Amino acid sequence: MIPNDRFLRACRRQPVDRTPIWLMRQAGRYMEEYRAIRATHGFLEMCKTPELACEVTLQPVERLGVDAAILFADILLPLEPMGLAIEFAADEGPVIRNAVRNTADVDRLRVIDPEDCWFVLEAIKLTRKELAGRVPLIGFAGAPFTLASYIVEGGATRTYKLCKTLMYNDPGAWHALMDKLADVVTVYLNSQIAAGVQAIQLFDSWVGNLAPQDYREYVLPHSAKVFANLDRSVPHIHFANQAGTMLDLIKEAGGGVIGLDWRIDMDTAIARLGDDVAIQGNLDPMVLFANPDVIREKARGILERVGGRPGHVFNLGHGIQKDTPVEHVKALVEAVHEISAEIIGRG
């Protein structure tokens, strides 16, 4: 039993006394405790050392009072055991030396085994032990499209040119890649659930760059395959960034909780999604640079739009920016707890 189970209850659309909140990228550079560790350890080293991953995972729980922990890791970790030569170059983002451009390249990739990312599983076990039930632990993975975009482009991109060209001109190679990635993501997430995470989030960070009809044709079947094969003992959150114009398709792909960015009003999103899914979001991360009274007013705006309806997990619409003032983040957590208790209390 977890003393604070508000997050899990909200994911299951059960009533809560106040709205739970966690923040995407809550373990990160905006916290001095994190920077202190990062100063003497590489980013990948932190991901691959269970004690360090555990330590930074716990930092925001202790400092901010959030209602869930999310494992410190990177969405690209499962790519290395697939046979991709990935490097995290300083300030340049990830670089993949053997990018995938055709069917032969796809054929060379292997589906991972559950133990390939053993360090993630060890970090989960250690973190569960250290949390001692205070709040639930969330695991996560990148969605097939988001992983494919890195794998095809050879790194981050602003245009998705190679990725879209492969998709349009060689749909056979594209679907083979996406099918393999769906299997990898499924193995990876199910291994995390087996190791002890109490919810999972699928991050489709870049899919909002696609036209909805392209999402339906080239992506949806593969994301749907992931959700269809996930262990159903924990809630599944589906966050597709910049996808506010195709929430119907995101919901169709799967997930009992749909994550929202900040580019859609909460009440519009609820109207489009219906009431058979929970929602997560959706404050603009840049609001955290405003004065605390503005932060409070913006949090209230979202909570009033939800109106105490069960099934809301408060979050940002994207990850916390690296230079966000930590006191402002704390003010947000307190505001959400206090204002939501008032709204839920007035019934």
Added chain:
Amino acid sequence: MIPNDRFLRACRRQPVDRTPIWLMRQAGRYMEEYRAIRATHGFLEMCKTPELACEVTLQPVERLGVDAAILFADILLPLEPMGLAIEFAADEGPVIRNAVRNTADVDRLRVIDPEDCWFVLEAIKLTRKELAGRVPLIGFAGAPFTLASYIVEGGATRTYKLCKTLMYNDPGAWHALMDKLADVVTVYLNSQIAAGVQAIQLFDSWVGNLAPQDYREYVLPHSAKVFANLDRSVPHIHFANQAGTMLDLIKEAGGGVIGLDWRIDMDTAIARLGDDVAIQGNLDPMVLFANPDVIREKARGILERVGGRPGHVFNLGHGIQKDTPVEHVKALVEAVHEISAEIIGRG
């Protein structure tokens, strides 16, 4: 009288025999005729020399057979006469040395006079003469928010941190800046109309980064002021990029033609906008890197969704990428003309 008035007819939701097409950034680096001129002239020099601006404006009309010309210019041209020290650094984008951060900075800016951008007006007159009525000429301006984002950030941005912080923490300074920009944009566009452009487009390229409730509070009144004060003798196109989740607000701000990016399906957009406005769009510019048969299929997809309804101007959902194959662009123009004639013809 214009021999090819399909573009103007479509803007006014009048029937046409085939769907008109023009392309955002159609005068640009993907054409070798453009690169030949750019090789010996600076970008700003081209904007400020009416003969050169006219020449590159005409290139896509001659090479591609598009149904409208759009004046070669830059949205930041009116900033210099406002008192902003703007430089176009190579590969770095525009840089503004005296960025605006408070009310005193806003007070120092002046509203431009119609003649301040005399070179734009001369280029319009010359281009109208050279076009000799073949196709209509479109003028344009950046919308107040998009201009404000450059002015406050001091250049391009990915986070809009300074811009949003000013908006949230000093709404007085923000609204004063936006009000002044609305006046500048109105003077600038009305001077273009007086000089001879036959339609105008307001580009709100970056406004899709705002939450809808922020758009309503901090932007909509100022864009609405522009549209309310524009000369009504020509059609007004309102293009707000990445704003598919708030098309109702974009329409409310104004414009008889609403431009769409590619992140929303055309039929969804039509359903949300209603039939009292024309629409422009909405092919993903990256489709132009695909094989011509894919380009044709994607063009057909959009045209079938419109279904021959009057009031559609075909366009990309954003500007042409600089390395787009020009033969592919030509294939798109031909496909749109041919397929739309077939769809309109079958009634």
